[in-house]
Structure formats: C-alpha cells, structure tokens
Amino acid sequence: MARKRRGLSAEDKALWSRVAASAVPMHPARKPDDLPLPEPTLKPPRPMAPPPSPLPLAELRIGGRTLGGPAIRIDLSPAPPQTVHAQPLRMDHKTHRQMTRGKLAPEARIDLHGMTLNIAQPVLTRFILQARAEGRRLVLVITGKGREGGPDAPLPVRPGALRHNVPHWLHMPPLNQVVLQIRPAHRRHGGEGAYYVYLRR
Structure with missing residues (x-):
C-alpha cells in the first residue's frame, strides 16, 4: 500500500521562511522584467533546387511520318572510320x-x-579463319x-549496322587472334x- 505524502509541517514552513528571508539576490539592481529575453535563433531557409528541365524529345521517322519533337543526335558509338583509324599501327609501315593507297590487291x-547481323557474324568468322x-x-x-544520312545522322538513319559492327567483331575472339590490322x-x-x-602469319 503506497504511503500518503505529507505536506510541510508548521515548523518546516517557519524554517523555510527564515532561510528565504536571509537569501541575498545576485543582481539586486535588476528586476525580473528588466532581464533581456534571449534572441531566437532562426536558421536561414534552405535554397530550393530549381526544377529539372524537361528532356528534349528525339525525332523519329517511321514510314515517312515524324514522331516526337525537335531532333537531337543520338549516337552511342563513334563512326567506324574514326574507331579504325584510332587503332595503333601493328603491321609493317611500308x-x-x-595497302591504304590501294596498291595491294586483296587475296x-x-x-x-x-x-542480317545474326547471319553475317558467323559467315565473317568462317571466312576469316579459312583465309x-x-x-x-x-x-x-x-x-x-x-542508309543515307551520313555518320552524323540520328540513330534511326545512321549508316548501316554491318559497317558499324564488323570492326567490333574483328576485335573479338576468335578473330582477334588472327587479325593484325583493319583499315577502311x-x-x-x-x-x-569496305x-x-x-x-x-
């Protein structure tokens, strides 16, 4: 059973009154109303990020009809002549x-x-290995x-897939073991x- 809490007795109240009367204030000249109030610290508002700009629409031509908005160039790989010319020279300089001047006749x-790409790759692999x-x-x-349009055209009218893929195939196994150099x-x-x-050898 919880004990009932008692209040202060008359003697305790009299003793507390004497102690409170003997206390000396730390700032006697100041009244509680004169004390400055602490200034509120406000954090500056965080700048809002600008809304993302809408992505431009690509133009796509299907069957003579143009779909989408303004045309942009979408080309994830460089043009074949650039990639082939960027390769280091591995064969005899002369x-x-x-060869590049057309003075060597292909054998x-x-x-x-x-x-199609699925047919052309194994046919090319057999031809190179046989040669x-x-x-x-x-x-x-x-x-x-x-197709017409040149290497700078958007993806739907970029030059043929074979022209782009053949150099990659020639640098992949097993052909990379037998091919020394590729040039336009x-x-x-x-x-x-070609x-x-x-x-x-």
Whole structure:
C-alpha cells in the first residue's frame, strides 16, 4: 500500500521562511522584467533546387511520318572510320602505306550485303579463319555504306549496322587472334563501304 505524502509541517514552513528571508539576490539592481529575453535563433531557409528541365524529345521517322519533337543526335558509338583509324599501327609501315593507297590487291573478298547481323557474324568468322588457314594475308570485307544520312545522322538513319559492327567483331575472339590490322578500303576497292583486313602469319 503506497504511503500518503505529507505536506510541510508548521515548523518546516517557519524554517523555510527564515532561510528565504536571509537569501541575498545576485543582481539586486535588476528586476525580473528588466532581464533581456534571449534572441531566437532562426536558421536561414534552405535554397530550393530549381526544377529539372524537361528532356528534349528525339525525332523519329517511321514510314515517312515524324514522331516526337525537335531532333537531337543520338549516337552511342563513334563512326567506324574514326574507331579504325584510332587503332595503333601493328603491321609493317611500308606495307600499310601501300595497302591504304590501294596498291595491294586483296587475296580474297567477302560481300556481306543484304545479310542480317545474326547471319553475317558467323559467315565473317568462317571466312576469316579459312583465309588464315589458306595462308592469305590481305582480305577485303564488303559491308556497304548503309542508309543515307551520313555518320552524323540520328540513330534511326545512321549508316548501316554491318559497317558499324564488323570492326567490333574483328576485335573479338576468335578473330582477334588472327587479325593484325583493319583499315577502311581504298576507293578502288569499295572505299567507305569496305574494310581491308590484314591477317597475322
């Protein structure tokens, strides 16, 4: 059972009154009303982030109809001639100069025109491996230039997929073990629509 709390007795109240009367204030000249109130500390409002700008719409042409808004260029990979020319020279300098000037005749050629990517890749792989087995050094791979529009056109009208993918395939296994150098062909051998592929011995 909880004990009932008692209040102060008469003696305790008298004792407390004497103690309170003997207390000396720390600031006798100041009244409680004169004390300054603490200034409220307000944090400056956080700046609001500007709303994100809407992304531009890309123009897409399907069957002669234009869909979307203003056209922007969407190209995730550089043009094939740029990627091929950026490769370091791995073959003999004199032979390379003759090849790029069209003075070396390809010993074999393959035309990938009209093939889908799924068909063209295994056909190209067999051709390159067979040419290497036969001891050939310079072969010509014809891809075609692709659709009109040039390398700076938006993705839907960018030049052909074969022209873009063939250099990548030639740098992937198993062809990267047998291919020494890739260069765009001279115009007498197809120009931008074909590649010289120089094979290892």
